[in-house]
Amino acid sequence: MPSLQYKSLLHYNSLLFRNQFLNVSAASPPSPPPPNRNLSCRITSQSMSCSSETPLPTLRTVTITYYELKDKDADLSLKIEEGFGPNGLGILSITDVPEFPSLRRNLLCLSSRLAALPEDVKKELEDPQSRYNFGWSHGKEQLESGKPDLLKSSFYANPLIDVPTNGAYLIQRYPSYCGANIWPQAALPELEVAFKALGKLIFDVGLMVAYHCDQYVSRGMKMQKDEGLEQILLRSRCHKGRLLYYFPAQLSNHEENSDSMSSWCGWHTDHGSLTGLTCAMFKRNDVEISCPDSAAGLYIRTRSGEIVKATFGENEIAYQIGETTEILSQGYLCATPHCVRAPKGKEASGVGRSTFALFMQPDWDEKLKFSEDVYIHKELIPSNDSLTFGEYSETLLDKYYHKKT
Ligand SMILES: O=C(O)CCC(=O)C(=O)O
């Protein structure tokens, strides 16, 4: 099954699990804000409505400038708490990152070109052994309805290491983490360069975000230096980039799903540590356009159950907390379920969407130190014991999704 390691099973059994996971209370942050104190001031005056549904608010992400982020002595705890704490959206964005706008554009422009390559060329880029977690993946994921998801395609690669291990046993045990990259060297040689350049930049800035997350969390809980998010990410060999191309919604089985909030990407919570995300690029007939429907975009479900549209600027890198970080930080940093809504109406005809996500996650061999007070997936985590990230991910998948044969 593709990309399962990046997503909790919320994606597949959305409502049941979402409620189960969210109706749990997190540990208090070091200085808890009053509920939603900071959300309200970022709600835009213009609310958007979704056809017959009630209007949903649009919220701007909390922003941190690159210059603030680079300063190790800066106290960013308020912003970290506002974005990632229990009352936050689980996302914040970094502005003014040097080189980012051109690296984003270079890569995102290639996603529709990759999707338009002949089928036999794309087939060569598939990797069934990793359950399509390396190379080209289209129609291999399932929608919430159980049907194949034909509306989006993904190209997966580790932008930092081409061959993370040569160990045959490891490759067989953790194929989606330990496999090797597959690049379209003949058909689209620019992809490798652009993918690696953007992936590395988002990773480097992500480490800085992680440093400030550690500063924030360590005020509230005891943490050894090498147990922090920054060190975990630095040691890992299994970060994964995903270049996404969402096909124009009318071209596929969109109708049956067109009223749904999650018409382009189903509800899910990222499973790893920290996800870097670019602002999407929209195109019609290969020409970049602005999104024709203000209701389209990234939706997030907050801890209080509210669904909001989250926006950030095209020159900003957004970062989202994954479930593993929520568990390891004992709820000081919180992951939120999210989905992507496709544009609707006449103007949306022929509009495709490109974006890039970098899933930063612990190494398959990283021993995760779970506290006694784990409150999500508790039943999978033996008390007084530690699992590696690879074992933990497999247990999660086996329990909630399927047994590997
Ligand atoms: O397309 C997007 O903006 C979000 C994608 C996403 O959430 C994911 O790939 O996990």
Ligand SMILES: [Fe+2]
């Ligand atoms: Fe996601």
